[in-house]
Amino acid sequence: MASGVQGKTMNILKSVLSIAVCITSFMPAAQASAEYDRHYAVGKDFLNREQYKLAVDEFTQALKASNSAIALVDRGTAYSELKKYDAAINDLNQAIKIDGKNPLAYTVRGVVYFRSFRPKQAIADFDQALALSKDDKYALVNRAGAYLMLDNPGAFAKNTIDWLDRSQWKSDFSGHAACLTVLAYKFSKQPIQAKSLSELSLKKLNRLLWPYSVFKYFVGKEDQEKLLEHAENSTYDLAQCQAFLGLDAYSRGDVAVARDKFMFVSKHGVVNSVEYWLAKFYLDKINSVKTDSAKTDSVKTVKK
Secondary structure: OHHHHHHHHHHHHHHHHHHHHHHHHHHHHHHHHHHHHHHHHHHHHHHHOOOHHHHHHHHHHHHHHOOOHHHHHHHHHHHHHOOOHHHHHHHHHHHHHHOOOOHHHHHHHHHHHHHOOOHHHHHHHHHHHHHHOOOOHHHHHHHHHHHOOOOOHHHHHHHHHHHHHHOOOOOOOHHHHHHHHHHHHHHOOOHHHHHHHHHHHHHHOOOOOOOHHHHHHHOOOOOHHHHHHHHOOOHHHHHHHHHHHHHHHHHOOOHHHHHHHHHHHHHHOOOOOHHHHHHHHHHHHHHHHHHHHHHHHHHHHHHO
16 A cells, blocks of 8 residues: 555656656757847847847847848848848858748849849849749849949849739839849840840830839930939939939949949938949949050059
8 A cells, every 4th residue: 555655646747757858958949049039120220220239139139049041141131231241141041051941141142142243143032032932122123233343244134024924023122123224235235136135125114103204214215314304303213213224324334423323322222222232342343444545554664
């Protein structure tokens, strides 16, 4: 009898100990989850308010509690806005290792590569993002911008046109993507394709919305002065318009005009826009050519 009671007592004790172990092991996890949630929420708020240094601090605290792919992507985004591109890519690489099917991680890393003038790597990431999420309009328009950093962007124009056709030109980014693609054809000296796409855009897009007027300019139905009037009520549209005009001028070999347009975008453009970084890219290209030319002239003078 005594041994039976002792057996029951031991079983109860084991059960109590088992529950205690479960509670003990659960408490740190619960605390870590609460800690993560708190820091991540604050970090996200800072990110949305463009307070990037504070966002980085909060995401770092969140990541100490949980190695989350989402927090890594958001911290990578904040690092990118701070132009700490190596740190951003490191975070995004880690995020992709944790979750290789997150299209946002590829889109954000593609943007980092785009902003640091590595178009081929950017395009590869945008391709992957679109493979995972075919309706990712941000990956689509950034990829169209990255194409313009290549030597022959017109060779890739079909990728953007296929997306426009598949989406039936209903995305709010359709006009933007089409503008960049017309310019890709212009850069590749394909005037027939550039005109054809411009005319198609005039049929597909809403004439009351920006950038409809840009296509009228591309086909010679509107002059530059009138085009700029259409854009002047919005700082974003005006900077974008100047970028389009600068890219158009550059494609024709009018480097002086292009440089003036790109300088305007560099000073007044929106940092998060595709055109801002295209302007930066081509300003660097123009200035590097001028520097090389000056060095060559200097060498010639010395030899004389």
